[in-house]
Amino acid sequence: MQRPLIIALDFKGRNEITSFLNHFADEKLFVKVGMELFYQEGPSIISNIKERGHDIFLDLKLHDIPNTVKQAMKGLARLEVDIVNVHAAGGRKMMEAAIEGLEAGTTLGKPRPACIAVTQLTSTSQAMVEQELLINQKIEDIVLHYARMTRESGLDGVVCSTHEVESINNRLGTSFMTVTPGIRMLEDAVDDQTRIATPQLARKLGSTAIVVGRSITKKQNPYEAYLQVKKAWEGNV
Template sequence: MQPNPLFIACDFSSRAELDQFLKEMEGRHLHLKVGMELFYKEGPEIVHALKEKGHSVFLDLKLHDIPETVKRSMIQLAALGADLVNVHASGGIRMMEAAMEGLHQGTPKGQAIPSCIAVTQLTSTSALMMNEELKIAGFLEDQVRHLAGLAMQAGLKGVVCSSMETEMLKAAYPSIWTLTPGIRLKGSDAGDQVRVCTPGEARQAKTDAIVVGRGITRAEDRLQAYEHYIKEWVGYDNQ
């Protein structure tokens, strides 16, 4: 996986919708995030198909269960060839360690072991929601830092967090790799996201990768939108 990737969230309801999108982006090596909607509709074959086309794949299923179930699930996911997978850090250290064990056991010989990152707090979560609805006391930033520490202790590559937290996390854990969703162009609708930022703000915050969904996939000219995000994120046309 190249440095500073921009993952496109493939939140499509079918393979046909995805294929149409890829046709519009033809000729480009892409970093694609396959989430629950597409994976549950199309199954493991969708990962194989994207890898065969030469794209990098982040399989975003956010595993969160007892350690044994997560381990056995990761054994299965490891065989698919995804570059990146994830879990919820709130599952705890033992669960995250089990995820890593499953990835090591399930990866076919000669194939790279998928990297694993942990979701700290979703970018749709506000401090008020965390305190009042989830009944987690304290500051949201402190909770994110704590969960990131658990992920690093468990041997994961890094975490999913907002750009508002990346500098804090890199100061606390210098080797951490951060992926930031909730990316919007200036003036765009935040939708159901709360902790949002622009690609430029994410770059300035020194996050390692970003995820962009609707800003690209629901744009009138999706190729043009992709190029706009890329230029603001890394400063050149990444064809």
């Protein structure tokens, strides 16, 4: 997987998705389908997007008892998406069960989806960690601990902010995926994120992949915005 730019398809339904993807003609994209879209449209939206030739990160952030996650992953594997995820806070047994489910559900001869774990959401602040979650640790230390546990559980990488990427790469190696949401161009609004970065900074810090939503999807010309982000991510500006 070569440092993809993943577009977050945070839309309400199929018609909006079709309208958005029509801006890209024959361009092959890597897109993220999250809870909002998947829960409205169901598995058929995955088939629809794959028929157009795009790669998919199915972002459902599974977090439940190990057996439930295992059985859910069996079903998700059959959708033949490229990346799925869980919450690292579910612990080692849950994450190991996720891999077991993916391997059991993957069609013979097909690669299993990559499985990554969410460490801390990019909307999470240090104050929230301490005051609401009652965790008296720095976010960076929590993320690194979860990343180590994720690797030990046999997963392929983590979702983290760009600000933790260097530490993870230094300790766990660059082959361990670091998928970083919260990406904004300098001129864009922060919105509901707190730990954000530009595509250029994500590249400099060593992110494996970036997830970009509103900086592309809310623009009047999404294709032009996509090209601008892509150039910044690839170091061509």
